[in-house]
Amino acid sequence: MALESPRVRFAPAPSGYLHVGSARSALFNWLFAKRFSGTFILRIEDTNADLAKPEFYQAITTPLEWLGLRWDEGPFYQSERTEKYIEAVANLIDSKLAYCCECTREEIDTRNKETGFQGGYDGYCRNREVSDGPGITIRFMTPKTGIVEIDDLVRGKVEFQNSELEDFVIRRGNGTPVFLVANAVDDADMRITHVIRGEDLLNTTPKVILLWEALDFGKPPKYAHLPLLVGDDRKKLSKRRHSVALSDFRNQGILPEAMTNYLALLGWGPPDEKEIRPIQEMIDLFDLENVNKSPAFFDEKKLRHINGEYIRALPPEDFVTLAISYFEETDWQPTNLNRQALAILAPDLQERTEILADLKPLVYWIFEENIPEETNEKELKKIGKAMQSEKVAEVLDLVITQLKDCSWDENSIGEVISGVGETLSAKSQVPVRIAVTGRRIGLPLYKPMAILERSLIIQRLIDARSKLA
RNA sequence: GCCCCGUUCGUCUAGCGGCCUAGGACGCCACCCUCUCAAGGUGGUAGCACGGGUUCAAAUCCCGUACGGGGUACCA
Numbered sequence: 001m002a003l004e005s006p007r008v009r010f011a012p013a014p015s016g017y018l019h020v021g022s023a024r025s026a027l028f029n030w031l032f033a034k035r036f037s038g039t040f041i042l043r044i045e046d047t048n049a050d051l052a053k054p055e056f057y058q059a060i061t062t063p064l065e066w067l068g069l070r071w072d073e074g075p076f077y078q079s080e081r082t083e084k085y086i087e088a089v090a091n092l093i094d095s096k097l098a099y100c101c102e103c104t105r106e107e108i109d110t111r112n113k114e115t116g117f118q119g120g121y122d123g124y125c126r127n128r129e130v131s132d133g134p135g136i137t138i139r140f141m142t143p144k145t146g147i148v149e150i151d152d153l154v155r156g157k158v159e160f161q162n163s164e165l166e167d168f169v170i171r172r173g174n175g176t177p178v179f180l181v182a183n184a185v186d187d188a189d190m191r192i193t194h195v196i197r198g199e200d201l202l203n204t205t206p207k208v209i210l211l212w213e214a215l216d217f218g219k220p221p222k223y224a225h226l227p228l229l230v231g232d233d234r235k236k237l238s239k240r241r242h243s244v245a246l247s248d249f250r251n252q253g254i255l256p257e258a259m260t261n262y263l264a265l266l267g268w269g270p271p272d273e274k275e276i277r278p279i280q281e282m283i284d285l286f287d288l289e290n291v292n293k294s295p296a297f298f299d300e301k302k303l304r305h306i307n308g309e310y311i312r313a314l315p316p317e318d319f320v321t322l323a324i325s326y327f328e329e330t331d332w333q334p335t336n337l338n339r340q341a342l343a344i345l346a347p348d349l350q351e352r353t354e355i356l357a358d359l360k361p362l363v364y365w366i367f368e369e370n371i372p373e374e375t376n377e378k379e380l381k382k383i384g385k386a387m388q389s390e391k392v393a394e395v396l397d398l399v400i401t402q403l404k405d406c407s408w409d410e411n412s413i414g415e416v417i418s419g420v421g422e423t424l425s426a427k428s429q430v431p432v433r434i435a436v437t438g439r440r441i442g443l444p445l446y447k448p449m450a451i452l453e454r455s456l457i458i459q460r461l462i463d464a465r466s467k468l469a
Numbered sequence: 470g471c472c473c474c475g476u477u478c479g480u481c482u483a484g485c486g487g488c489c490u491a492g493g494a495c496g497c498c499a500c501c502c503u504c505u506c507a508a509g510g511u512g513g514u515a516g517c518a519c520g521g522g523u524u525c526a527a528a529u530c531c532c533g534u535a536c537g538g539g540g541u542a543c544c545a
Contacts, residue, residue: 013545045545105542118471120541137543155474164472172543179545203473203540227475234537262481265494269482273493292482294475295538302481302495312508351508362506418504429504441506 006038006193009186010064010071013045013179014056018063019244020298021198021229021237024263028226029196030069031264031286041190042074047085047182063246067256068279076190078182085177088185088215089138089170097214098170100132101125101139120166138171140211148206153194153224153288160206168207183208188217196288199225199295200236224288227267228295237298244298253326253356258307266296276309308354316346323349326356334367341366341451348443361439366448371438371460392431394424396465399432400458408454414446435464 010026012018033040042064044057061075078085092098103124111122121139130136143162150158171177187195187208202225212220231242239245249259260279270277270285311319320342327333342349345363353359365371398420406412421428433445436457449457 011545015545048544135543158473160473166541169543174543176543178543183545198539199474200539201545204545225474228539230538232480236539265481267481269494271483273483275481275494292475296482297480299480299495305495308508348507352506414504421504427505433505439505443506445504 004193006033006036007041007191008033008038008194008196009041009043009074009190009192010069011043011045011183011186011197012060013048014053014060016056016239017059017245017247019237019239019242020246020249020263021244023063023067023246023259024229024266025197025226026064026069027067027260027263028268028288028291031283032194032196032288033072034283035286038193039072040069041076041192042071043076043186043190044074044078045179045182046077046079047082047176047179059247063250066246066250067260069260073190076186078179078186081182081186082176084185084189085181086171086175088181088211089177092140092170092211092214093138095214096141098138098140099126099167100130100136101167101169102130102136119164121168123167126167135173137169137173139167140170140207140214142167142210148209150205150209150223152202153222154227154291155202155225155293158202158205162206162210165206165210170211180204180207180211184211184215184217187221188212188215192221194222194224194288196224196226199228201225224291227292229266229298230295231298234295234297236295242298249303251330251357253330253353253358254303254307255310255322258303258310261310262303262306266298267292276306304354311353311356312350314350316343316350319346319350323356323359326359330357332360334363335369336367338367338451341448344451345443345448348447352443362443363448365437365439365442366452371436391424391426393465393468395420395426395428395431396435396461396468398424399428400461400465403454403458403461408450410446410450413449417446431464432461435461 008029010022010029012022012026030040032038042061044060057075064071089098093100101121101124103121108121108124111124112118115122125139126141132138142165146162148160148162150160152158168180169178170181186192205223205225209220229237231237231244233241235241237244246259250256257279261276261282264279264282264286265275268286268291269275270282271290272285314322320339323342324337324339327337342363345366349359349362352362399417402416402420403413406416417428417432420426429445430440433442434440436445436449
């Protein structure tokens with residue numbers, strides 16, 4: 001399909017953190033570039049100086065790097081290329097394809113109200129020869145007839161009547177050009193061959209193409225509009241409505257590989273339906289023509305599942321390294337963190353970890369001196385009700401006695417606890433677990449118990465026992 | 470309102486006229502395994518929006534209707 005190697009761009013506006021919808025667009029561009037040995041360009045669309053804040057730039061690059069989506073060229077900043085756009089606007093004015101307009105929004109609205117005109121701007125200044133100056137906007141002279149036809153790689157043929165398009169603003173009253181001009185100029189300048197972006201931009205495409213033709217840029221790039229990512233309300237993912245910052249997922253312990261894997265599955269699927277696979281295989285199979293047309297729901301449950309698969313597939317040593325660096329980056333630094341203990345428990349932990357944030361409750365009792373008391377007491381009482389507290393007390397008493405002089409290893413500990421259960425015909429494991437870990441559920445008990453000091457375990461059992469009295 | 474796009478299990482998808490009594494995955498439910506919880510295994514649940522065509526044959530093609538979404542800015 002692509003004879004020459006394609007050049008694509010990811011062109012976000014710096015308006016806060018990067019969210020998963022943008023990340024998906026970036027990923028598809030990247031996949032496409034990789035698939036056809038093309039070039040992936042990062043371009044920051046900060047034509048609107050009011051919105052673009054410097055700290056937002058990193059908010060784009062950091063998550064992209066985290067995901068492993070390296071760009072080959074850029075980042076280019078449109079704010080640094082303003083002259084080019086101004087020049088383009090001037091060209092359009094010279095060739096009578098654009099004109100100065102002094103109308104304010106209010107004036108336009110008032111006129112439209114009176115005349116009942118519904119097509120946006122009414123063309124009031126089209127032939128008024130308004131001269132340029134402060135506060136004057138430039139509008140493109142949209143052809144009154146004809147159509148713009150887009151052969152969208154995802155959607156097929158899409159047609160827009162020129163008569164439906166208003167004379168849109170291409171330069172603001174403050175002299176800065178809008179993104180439509182910047183888009184056309186940059187895509188031409190950077191020799192972009194394929195524009196891959198969200199469907200929310202589909203309606204702006206005819207305007208850019210009209211500008212493109214008016215500027216005599218030759219053959220426009222091919223377009224591919226991806227289905228939108230939506231939230232549980234079925235509306236476009238937005239920062240306002242949904243919590244979708246890439247950095248949040250990172251903080252929760254989503255692995256970048258899992259994230260890209262999941263994102264690749266939204267709006268597209270490998271033909272053989274094998275969903276979880278290395279990114280290289282995704283690249284080899286990727287094809288824009290198989291991208292779906294309908295919006296995709298961003299399903300965090302499935303993301304978590306995929307993440308769990310990735311975590312389980314990790315070699316234990318890698319998992320340990322990952323867990324340690326995760327702890328370093330996040331809010332909880334285990335006091336007695338012990339790499340060796342982590343290594344011993346790694347396989348058991350991996351099975352129970354969907355996201356890295358799941359680790360804290362699993363290992364808290366192992367790496368901290370004290371377990372949360374409230375939990376401990378509450379849980380004990382709960383189990384006490386089910387089993388009768390005397391029984392629980394009996395179990396703990398006997399376990400304490402026997403644990404004091406058994407040999408201190410996984411098997412012996414297990415034998416003691418299950419032995420007590422048998423002699424008292426009670427469930428012994430759960431009360432001990434609560435006493436020692438503070439929780440009713442968790443890792444298989446005996447292995448991590450053996451890692452800790454006997455004295456510490458005994459002490460916790462005694463503490464718990466005393467709360468029952 | 471107008472323009473544009475879309476519609477296969479709750480969700481993501483396979484399907485590009487006969488292989489479909491519609492397949493997979495997530496979720497959910499049950500059972501097995503089991504020191505709790507997981508993981509794993511087995512089974513189950515549930516879908517072609519509707520109405521007309523075209524055709525020997527339609528989830529697949531065409532036209533309507535309904536519903537959903539996007540856009541409609543001196544945001545991108």
